[in-house]
Amino acid sequence: MEMDITGLGLVLSFFGLIVGFSFINRRRSGANLREIPAFSRLRNAIELAVEDGTRLHISIGRGDITGPQSTAAFVGLSMLKRITTVASDSDNPPIATAGDGALALLAQDTLRSTYQSLGALNNYDITQGRAAGLTPFSFAAGTLPIISDEDVSANILVGSFGTEIGLITTTGGHRQTLSLAGTDNIPAQAILYATADEQLIGEELYAGGAYVGAGPMHIASLHAQDIMRWALIAIIIIRAFGELLTAL
Amino acid sequence: MNLNLKAPISTIIAIGVGVFILSGYFIPLFPELRTSLLTTAMLLVGFALFMGVINLSLVHLDKIRQGSKTALYSFLLIISMFITFVTTILQGPDGFLPNWLFSNIQIPVETSLMAVLTVSLAFATVRLLTRRLNLFSIIFVFSAMLILLGSGPIFGFQIPFIGDTIRPYLSQILAGAGARGILLGIGLGTVATGLRILMGADRPFGG
Numbered sequence: 001m002e003m004d005i006t007g008l009g010l011v012l013s014f015f016g017l018i019v020g021f022s023f024i025n026r027r028r029s030g031a032n033l034r035e036i037p038a039f040s041r042l043r044n045a046i047e048l049a050v051e052d053g054t055r056l057h058i059s060i061g062r063g064d065i066t067g068p069q070s071t072a073a074f075v076g077l078s079m080l081k082r083i084t085t086v087a088s089d090s091d092n093p094p095i096a097t098a099g100d101g102a103l104a105l106l107a108q109d110t111l112r113s114t115y116q117s118l119g120a121l122n123n124y125d126i127t128q129g130r131a132a133g134l135t136p137f138s139f140a141a142g143t144l145p146i147i148s149d150e151d152v153s154a155n156i157l158v159g160s161f162g163t164e165i166g167l168i169t170t171t172g173g174h175r176q177t178l179s180l181a182g183t184d185n186i187p188a189q190a191i192l193y194a195t196a197d198e199q200l201i202g203e204e205l206y207a208g209g210a211y212v213g214a215g216p217m218h219i220a221s222l223h224a225q226d227i228m229r230w231a232l233i234a235i236i237i238i239r240a241f242g243e244l245l246t247a248l
Numbered sequence: 249m250n251l252n253l254k255a256p257i258s259t260i261i262a263i264g265v266g267v268f269i270l271s272g273y274f275i276p277l278f279p280e281l282r283t284s285l286l287t288t289a290m291l292l293v294g295f296a297l298f299m300g301v302i303n304l305s306l307v308h309l310d311k312i313r314q315g316s317k318t319a320l321y322s323f324l325l326i327i328s329m330f331i332t333f334v335t336t337i338l339q340g341p342d343g344f345l346p347n348w349l350f351s352n353i354q355i356p357v358e359t360s361l362m363a364v365l366t367v368s369l370a371f372a373t374v375r376l377l378t379r380r381l382n383l384f385s386i387i388f389v390f391s392a393m394l395i396l397l398g399s400g401p402i403f404g405f406q407i408p409f410i411g412d413t414i415r416p417y418l419s420q421i422l423a424g425a426g427a428r429g430i431l432l433g434i435g436l437g438t439v440a441t442g443l444r445i446l447m448g449a450d451r452p453f454g455g
Contacts, residue, residue, distance in 0.1 A: 002276065003274060003275050003276075004273065004274045005274075007273065007274050008274040008275070010439075011270070011274070011439065011443070014439055014440065014443055015443055015447075018440070018443060018444070018447070019447075064293075065293055065296070066286075066289055066290060066293055068438050071437070071438045071441040071442055072438075073452075074441055074445065074450060074452045075437075075441060077452040078450060078452070098300075100296075100297075100300065101293075101296040101297040101298065101299050101300025101301070101303070102292075102293050102296035102297070102300070104296075104299075104300050104303050105296055105299055105300070105303075106452050108303075110452065126303075126306070127306065127307050127310055129303075130303060130304070130307050131300035131301070131303045131304045131307075132304075133304070134297065134300055134301070134304070135354075135358065136358075137357075137358040137361040137362065138358070140361065141361060142304075145318050145321075149316070149317065149318060163365065164361075164365065166365050166368055166369050166372070167361065167364065167365050167368065170368040170369075170371075170372055173372070173375075184434050184438075186427050186430060186431070189430070191369060193376075193388060194369065194372045194373050194376050194388065195368075195369070195372040201430065202429070202430040202433035202434060202437075203433030203434060203436060203437040205434075205437060206434075206436075206437025206438070206440060206441055207437075209450070214450075215449060215450075217444055217447065217449030217450070218444070218449075218450075221440040221441075221443065221444055221449075222440075224440060225436045225437065225440050228436055229432070229433070229436055232432060232436075
């Protein structure tokens with residue numbers, strides 16, 4: 001029986017840091033987060049949608065729920081829950097789309113439980129959480145009519161998307177709706193840089209929950225990520241320097 | 249008394265199974281049970297795909313009932329879905345008709361969308377300089393142009409230096425290093441999100 005001590009140590013350190021920061025953050029005032037322009041615009045977009053009665057469209061992508069891509073969609077679900085809580089009073093409540101059957105069910109469940117916790121289950125309609133399509137381009141094609149025909153003022157695309165996201169963001173641009181997007185796919189991130197109004201690059205995607213006020217654990221995990229990132233940078237530099245010295 | 253037992257039960261199942269599967273990666277205990285749990289998860293995902301198809305049908309049937317301006321497209325989708333479903337049930341996924349539908353309708357439609365995406369991206373890249381003119385946008389467009397120029401011959405002529413020196417340097421060293429940095433960040437974010445779910449702080453299963 002062979003144990004992977006390094007991997008286990010890494011996960012336990014991460015776990016310890018999240019728990020530690022959750023206790024430290026209780027004593028501190030404010031979240032101490034750096035400014036990310038995309039989230040400032042998101043806050044404005046939510047306020048505007050509630051005021052003028054337009055709809056927010058939140059898409060959680062098409063990541064496989066049994067693979068690592070699902071975590072990007074889980075961040076999207078945390079944001080969906082928070083945005084629905086804030087914007088549930090709007091004349092046009094938020095709408096969620098997914099490109100995977102399991103994610104569509106999770107989106108519906110998140111919307112239903114949010115309305116239930118607000119005591120407004122009567123306002124929940126099962127078609128607010130939709131499977132827009134089950135292949136990459138059918139998902140994009142199924143999402144486009146929502147942006148064009150359902151009085152959407154902002155598209156929040158947070159999840160695992162491939163290059164098909166370009167079709168969604170360019171349509172958002174043509175309809176003059178705000179597109180805020182983040183994905184775990186590197187080529188799709190390059191596409192977002194050219195087509196989205198605001199893009200979440202790399203780990204900014206996973207900071208979504210902390211910035212929309214999804215809970216103190218989101219902020220604690222963000223601080224833990226910072227520590228782990230600096231530790232990784234130090235290890236990479238030390239190893240590279242060691243290799244260089246050995247080669248000389 | 250109205251007790252909502254769904255949330256605590258689903259949370260206990262998610263945390264218990266999650267911790268067991270994760271620990272199995274580090275301490276190889278009970279591999280059969282782990283495989284059995286993963287197989288069950290795959291079966292449930294397969295059923296969820298079916299539920300996704302039902303959801304898609306319900307949304308479009310609702311549009312037809314409401315007489316929305318895209319009702320015709322929704323009608324076409326329902327009819328196409330029905331024909332594909334019936335032919336696949338009758339002939340199996342390897343049958344002549346399902347294969348014909350896939351090769352002659354599904355693939356051409358998705359390819360045409362890919363072509364639309366290519367044109368949209370070219371247009372968006374040009375628009376980027378008018379929409380958001382800054383140093384990074386200029387670097388982005390300039391790098392994209394150099395990569396395209398170095399990717400293949402133009403009218404049979406391979407541009408010297410760009411194709412054999414600049415393009416590999418940009419794509420393999422600069423872009424490769426940047427992509428690895430981004431992937432490390434994504435990896436950290438993935439672990440953090442997974443741990444939040446195992447701790448019960450994030451509950452994407454409703455709850």
